[in-house]
Amino acid sequence: MKLTFRYPVYPTQTQETTLEQWLAHLCELQNSARHDRKVAWETAGERVSCNAQQKKLTVAREKYADFRGVPQDMQVCALERMDKAFDGFYRRCEKGAAKKGYPRHRKRIKSMTWKLRKYTKVVRRKTKDADKQTIRVRENPIRETAWKHDRLKVPKLGEVKIYMHRPLQGDPTQVTLVKKASGWCAHITCELPDTPKVEPTAAIAVDVGTTHYLTTSEGEKEDNPRWYRQAEGVLRKHSQAFSRKKKGSHRWRKQQHTLALHHERTANRRKDFIGKLVYKLYHHYQNNVLVAEDLSVSNMVQNKHLSKSISDASWGIFFKWCADIAERDGLHFHEVDPKNTSQTCSSCGQKSAKKLSLSIRTFDCQFCGTSLDRDHNAALNILYKAAAAFRGERWVTTLYEARNKNEARDAGLIEATQLTLFDALNKPKSLGLGS
């Protein structure tokens, strides 16, 4: 398992100037690597390997002083990044995809990465006769100090102040320095042993929407904060001021920074909300199984009426974090096919004859007469779909028992014809699951 820790970094003015020069150099290098590959592909239909480009880099480093001024590890990582982008491109070409997605020419880049090298360490001899033992270990990029700030070792630059507000875990393998509007930060990737999965016992399903951020299968709703729309007024003000400044002037640059800060703040608020929400779903409600729809967010954004709301909700980050937290903490995250989840009755499993439009907020079943909130109904369907797929597991049984308890309580109200969850599980076809 890989975990990345993020810490603020405070370079001095001289260090910052150097770092910015390196960013410009790496951007140029990345663009020339792209050009090299593009020419080879378009003229001869040839692929250029990362190895070949690295050999060219070695030659360039011998020839030019400015190449030698930048750490080789960072240059190699920039080439590898291009290689990865082109791997996707070549694959799409092979597949004959309509959108091949040429890796773009970048005006500027904002981060530099380097991998931490392994070095040989001599282990002390335990007995006099034993041979000297050596092991390969990675260098720790952090030097701890007695003061508030520790020091991050950057190749060719020396030590930069770093604020370690939480300890690193595992074995650090890679460092990325990122320039943001609010300052610099370091992302340190660490290698950790995988967390063993807990036994699944309690499950919850969520249905995401734009009116409410999400609805759980317990019927609880989470408000949609709509950060972008909230901040739209201020954004307009900043953008207007920016467009009125003379391009390239001192005030223009200042306003550009203000605008960038504003966008960063909106993004931070969004991430803060999503992080807390995911934590709540798993740990606060004490669930170890989370079920959600397998939505294709990039396709949905193309709906021009909803695109802003959907982008603003950033469900992509939400689903990704659900999966990541599950991996980190040994929990379970399942995604189910979203087909018909909002059109099917959760209590009898019949699909409604008429398509329910988005504006209708309650689901009224024409077969059994159940009337339920639309999103709650969908969340229940999502849960049952996952339950049908994982039949025999303990959380499914728990779910079934919990449901039975409710039914016993409402025994007087339930008609004999109404199906229970158990029946619904045995009839997967009625839930649109196929055979």
Ligand SMILES: [Zn+2]
């Ligand atoms: Zn029904």
